[in-house]
Amino acid sequence: MLGDRWLTIGFVTVRGLITDWGGVLTTPxxxxxxxxxxxxxxxxxxxxxxxxxxxxxxxxxxxxxxxxxxxxxxxxxxxxxxxxxxxxxxxxxxxxxxxxxxxxxFHAFEPVEPMYDALRRAKGAGVRTCLLSNSWGNTYPRELFTELFDAVVISSEVRLRKPDPAIFHHALELIGLPPEECAFVDDIEHNVRAAEELGITGVHYVDSVSTVARLEGLLGIPLG
Incomplete structure (x- = not known):
């Protein structure tokens, strides 16, 4: 567990990580x-x-x-x-x-292993993790979900989609955390802004190196 290694921003502790799939956990x-x-x-x-x-x-x-x-x-x-x-x-x-x-x-989608590794380390350290994906009929690596995520929200299955605030609230409810204690990663800036409007810390994904570094700073634990 993280114990005293939780990073506190002001009076808020970031202890939840919500992430997109396509373009974040896959090649662009x-x-x-x-x-x-x-x-x-x-x-x-x-x-x-x-x-x-x-x-x-x-x-x-x-x-x-x-x-x-x-x-x-x-x-x-x-x-x-x-x-x-x-x-x-x-x-x-x-x-x-x-x-x-x-x-x-989407045949050419390949996993971005540094992001998968970061999720495993975060979850192993006690961070609450959640997949929040707008599905395009994708075939997800569901066999990995248990080791990567505490909760999974796929848009077509819950009849909601990003950037609807309701889908973010649903994800937050599943991991049992308020928005100000969570970070959200997405490659679509519009979705990141929507999360930030709810009080979630937004991380606009550009590449795995900068994203992992940003998440390490937010969570206060090594992920690389």
Missing amino acids: LKEAITAWIEVDDIDAEVYKLVMKEWVSQAYAGDGVNPIHGLEDGSLSPAEFEFLLAERLRTRTGTPVPADGLLTRM
């Missing part, structure tokens, strides 16, 4: 998408236009669109694949197969 989304575009011969400019439209809608107020639906479980992965494939084309102008599209998109 951009790298996975780039690999998929090459393998499936996707017209990259068409994909970028569709994603710019959908992502903007998904994070604009209460806007509902395919990304929003996929993440909160109101749209099935198969339905999302159909809608996305309908908008895409290959570089030669042919249709993109919908079946298995999400699996192909």
